[in-house]
Amino acid sequence: DTAVSQTPKYLVTQMGNDKSIKCEQNLGHDTMYWYKQDSKKFLKIMFSYNNKELIINETVPNRFSPKSPDKAHLNLHINSLELGDSAVYFCASSRLPTGSQETQYFGPGTRLLVL
């Protein structure tokens, strides 16, 4: 009965490869997010989708492309991986994108290591 799940949990890959991380939520939420946590534990939002529509797009290289096939899924595809992409990527969801009372629930994270 996991609320927000991500696959894979760990991803080790070579520079230059293309990889995808998948996220699914079974909370019935309309809004999903991707966050990146760097080696110093700093967490920063990357993208947000509301009901399959992009609403937040931070300053992220265009090698990163989110895709939302439906409102329960938000995948992150990364092209031409670089060493600096090594990080933990967290998916999150909330009921609505705006207003009060909107707690965000986080997935377990995907640990990406680029060699």
Added chain:
Amino acid sequence: GIQVEQSPPDLILQEGANSTLRCNFSDSVNNLQWFHQNPWGQLINLFYIPSGTKQNGRLSATTVATERYSLLYISSSQTTDSGVYFCAVERAGGYNKLIFGAGTRLAVHP
């Protein structure tokens, strides 16, 4: 953009001690959450608390929105409380874009 500052950056406690973690923010917010990131990396919601006071077991939190700060109290700390505590805020009208502080790293020793 909104700034979020957490203090102290690091905290070492003996089991059983009490502590207070602070989060200051630079603008009006309509969302403030406290998270605990455990040693396995999982982010766990502790409180949704844009204003007021809440308690959950040994943990409690208070946000004084007019003065732009929030406090997280941990009483009778246990080794399982170790990890990183994050405060995250959404600026009013910010599309639920959570801005995280740098965290307080807590180590509780037996």
